[in-house]
Amino acid sequence: MMGKLVIISGPSGSGKSTVLRRLGECCWLPLQPSVSATTRPPRPGERDGQDYHFLSPEEFHRRREAGEFLECKEVFGAGYWYGTLRREVEAGLADGKSVILEIDVQGGLAVLEQCPRAVTIFVDPGSRAELERRLRARGTDSEEAIGRRLATAEEEFRIGENHYRHRVINDTVDRAVQEICEILQAEVGGTNGCMKN
Ligand code: 5GP
Numbered sequence: 414m415m416g417k418l419v420i421i422s423g424p425s426g427s428g429k430s431t432v433l434r435r436l437g438e439c440c441w442l443p444l445q446p447s448v449s450a451t452t453r454p455p456r457p458g459e460r461d462g463q464d465y466h467f468l469s470p471e472e473f474h475r476r477r478e479a480g481e482f483l484e485c486k487e488v489f490g491a492g493y494w495y496g497t498l499r500r501e502v503e504a505g506l507a508d509g510k511s512v513i514l515e516i517d518v519q520g521g522l523a524v525l526e527q528c529p530r531a532v533t534i535f536v537d538p539g540s541r542a543e544l545e546r547r548l549r550a551r552g553t554d555s556e557e558a559i560g561r562r563l564a565t566a567e568e569e570f571r572i573g574e575n576h577y578r579h580r581v582i583n584d585t586v587d588r589a590v591q592e593i594c595e596i597l598q599a600e601v602g603g604t605n606g607c608m609k610n
Contacts, residue, residue: 416443416511417601418502418528420521421593422573423536424566426548428583432536432590433515440594442601445505446513450476450485453493456553466498484516484523497524511597518572525576532600534593535573535580541566 423429437444450466452473461467468476473494477485485496497514505512514524518535525531538544544566548559573580579596583589 415601416445416506416509417597418506418524418531419511419513419534419597419600420524420531420577421513421515421534421536422518422521422569422577423583424538424544424569425562426544426551426566427536427538428547428586428589429515429536431586432581432583432593433513435586435590436513436593439590440597442594442597443508443510444513444597445508445510446515447497447501447505449495449497449501449514449516450482451493451495453491453495470494483527484520486517486519486523488517495520511601518569518576522572522576532597533577533579534596535577536589537570537573537580537582539582539584 421429421433433446437446448462448464448466450468450473452468452470453465455461455464455467459465473496476482477496481498481500482496483499483502485494487493488495495516497516497520502512502514514521516524521533525533538547545559545563548554548562554562581589581592581596
């Protein structure tokens with residue numbers, strides 16, 4: 414059985430991080446989350462090399478120039494860069510694992526261009542109103558940041574609807590996790606979704 418490249422996106426507040434954490438615990442398939450690099454400072458509790466590779470802007474751009482990213486971009490216009498490291502993806506696939514990219518939809522589209530058969534899953538909070546409720550309930554963002562995340566979400570919904578193969582409504586975490594595991598089970602096998610293989 415061969416691993417696949419799996420792109421999972423969803424608006425900030427869709428609950429995709431919780432879903433993915435649980436997926437790793439509950440799904441029997443060999444999965445490997447790809448740890449992205451970012452110039453954003455760690456939030457309390459986040460660990461370098463586990464949640465992200467936290468890089469200085471200089472180091473990030475050095476790696477970018479060296480072609481180490483499969484894709485990278487500035488997210489939210491807040492001045493922070495995020496990127497998928499090629500070595501994270503290649504190491505996992507070579508190991509026979511399905512590599513999970515938790516990235517924004519623009520990053521997802523950039524990866525899809527290079528790996529057209531990657532599995533794409535859009536995690537949907539169910540409704541705009543539910544998304545807004547969750548963002549406020551988290552209590553981590555300013556009003557301005559919430560407004561920015563909601564505006565970004567509109568564009569994400571549009572790209573998700575038009576370009577992602579699967580849409581999973583995260584109404585309850587356990588159900589969403591089960592649905593994603595079933596999608597992966599059906600998709601795993603054959604080529605790994607990246608052109609070279
Ligand atoms: P956060 O700062 O809340 O961890 O993430 C902000 C946004 O960056 C999220 O939408 C997340 O999906 C996205 N993101 C995280 N890693 C990457 C990456 O490697 N590439 C891209 N394009 N987006 C990423």
